[in-house]
Amino acid sequence: MVKDTIDTFKLAASYTIGSHILPGKPISDISQKLHSKIKLKITTCDKIIEGLKKSEYDLGLIETPIFDNSLIYKEWMKDELVICSKMPIPNSIDENELGKYRLIARKKDSLTRIVISNFLENIGLSYKNFKSISEINNPTAMIQSIKWSKPNRENPTVAIVSQIAIEDELKRKELHISRIKNHPIIRKFYLIYNQNSHNYIDIEEIIKSLQNWR
Structure with a gap:
């Protein structure tokens, strides 16, 4: 069960995902599940990786994987x-x-x-x-x-x-x-987050929701 204590959930998505896939039902579902505002940053995959490592984002959605041992990667869609x-x-x-x-x-x-x-x-x-x-x-x-x-x-x-x-x-x-x-x-899209994230339970819940979306 997703907690209702998150004020703002910070998403970072690559250009294709952030501009053409997330808008509409996916991002609305995330907001409803978390009972929180969604802050979406659209940027390049390498900047998303760096931002996740610095805990600037809760969840990253990328179209070209750059693997880093400090991050958890979940396959999303082809x-x-x-x-x-x-x-x-x-x-x-x-x-x-x-x-x-x-x-x-x-x-x-x-x-x-x-x-x-x-x-x-x-x-x-x-x-x-x-x-x-x-x-x-x-x-x-x-x-x-x-x-x-x-x-x-x-x-x-x-x-x-x-x-x-x-x-x-x-x-x-x-x-x-x-x-x-x-x-x-x-190619495959990936959902990624920092393995030291303090709200990984919520993140995993959102990941499951996104994986079941399509």
């Missing part, structure tokens, strides 16, 4: 990174076709970009296979850039983003998705 476009595109894009796509990518120091770079390298490709690359520092801006991009059948603008983050747009057929060589890019 996510797939997909190529998305405003225009319908083939379900699978092969190496020769990549050269016609203009890619909107995360900054080079982004952990998500590193994940994608490693995936491309494993199948014998790189970001250089795309026609051109522009960089944006967060996934929400990437998605909005795709939604506002001008239709171009010869050189469509695309981005590699979380499929969960664009679920609503896919249902409304505002965006369309594809995969590279029909290979999925699967």
